[in-house]
Amino acid sequence: MNETILPGAGLSVDIVSDVMCPWCYIGKRRLEKAAARAEMPLDIRWRPYQLDPTLPPEGKDRQVYLSEKFGSPDRAEEIYANIRAAGEMEKIAFAFEKIEVSPNTIDAHRLIRWAAGAGVQDVVVEKLFSAYFVEGRRIGEAAVLVEIAREAGMDGDLAASLLAGEADRQKVMEEIDLARQMGVTGVPTFIVGGRYAVVGAQSPEVLLEAFTAAAAAQNANDNVAAE
Numbered sequence: 001m002n003e004t005i006l007p008g009a010g011l012s013v014d015i016v017s018d019v020m021c022p023w024c025y026i027g028k029r030r031l032e033k034a035a036a037r038a039e040m041p042l043d044i045r046w047r048p049y050q051l052d053p054t055l056p057p058e059g060k061d062r063q064v065y066l067s068e069k070f071g072s073p074d075r076a077e078e079i080y081a082n083i084r085a086a087g088e089m090e091k092i093a094f095a096f097e098k099i100e101v102s103p104n105t106i107d108a109h110r111l112i113r114w115a116a117g118a119g120v121q122d123v124v125v126e127k128l129f130s131a132y133f134v135e136g137r138r139i140g141e142a143a144v145l146v147e148i149a150r151e152a153g154m155d156g157d158l159a160a161s162l163l164a165g166e167a168d169r170q171k172v173m174e175e176i177d178l179a180r181q182m183g184v185t186g187v188p189t190f191i192v193g194g195r196y197a198v199v200g201a202q203s204p205e206v207l208l209e210a211f212t213a214a215a216a217a218q219n220a221n222d223n224v225a226a227e
Helices: 022-037 062-070 073-089 106-117 121-133 142-151 156-164 169-181 204-226
Strands: 011-017 042-048 189-192 196-199
Touching: 011 022, 011 204, 022 042, 022 073, 022 121, 022 204, 042 106, 042 121, 042 169, 062 073, 106 121, 106 142, 106 156, 106 169, 121 142, 142 156, 189 204, 196 204
Parallel strands: 011 042
Antiparallel strands: 011 189, 189 196
């Protein structure tokens, strides 16, 4: 199990991500490696995005979805071969064959939002990625999300109650719209220090360079403000 990254005071790192994005899972692993080597504390926050907002609330049959997106499941498997290989390098055992439904991820993002308030956002994100890509669980279903909330130490009954209503749905959708307005067209996108954007599942070295540059700029601004 990778070391959990907890939010706190430090250089802000906002990850615009979707839990149905395999490269976002790989990006999380590389971020963990970069964070372990960073020379400054990081405040890591997960932000919502939807790769496919047209998916219905109940999701779509995985084989149908792959055929529509890539032309055929066989073509999808060719594309996923590279992702499997990248996952192996990060010790992620992608099991795409277990996925039966491509989910609408709005409710998963609502849970991630609430997890931040409970101090377990990174834990929930990790469990969502693992549940979907390794276990093939249906992360678009409320019952599965409640199980994940409980596994992460959240109040499962409260999560169930919130998921049954519209709590924070509009806020999540507005945050996704804001990301698109900012020019985010692919995920993961790492926004470091509120000023540097690193697009894609980049190496730990690239992320570390962004951390260093953002921290230097932040310190320079602080020094100017203090004069």
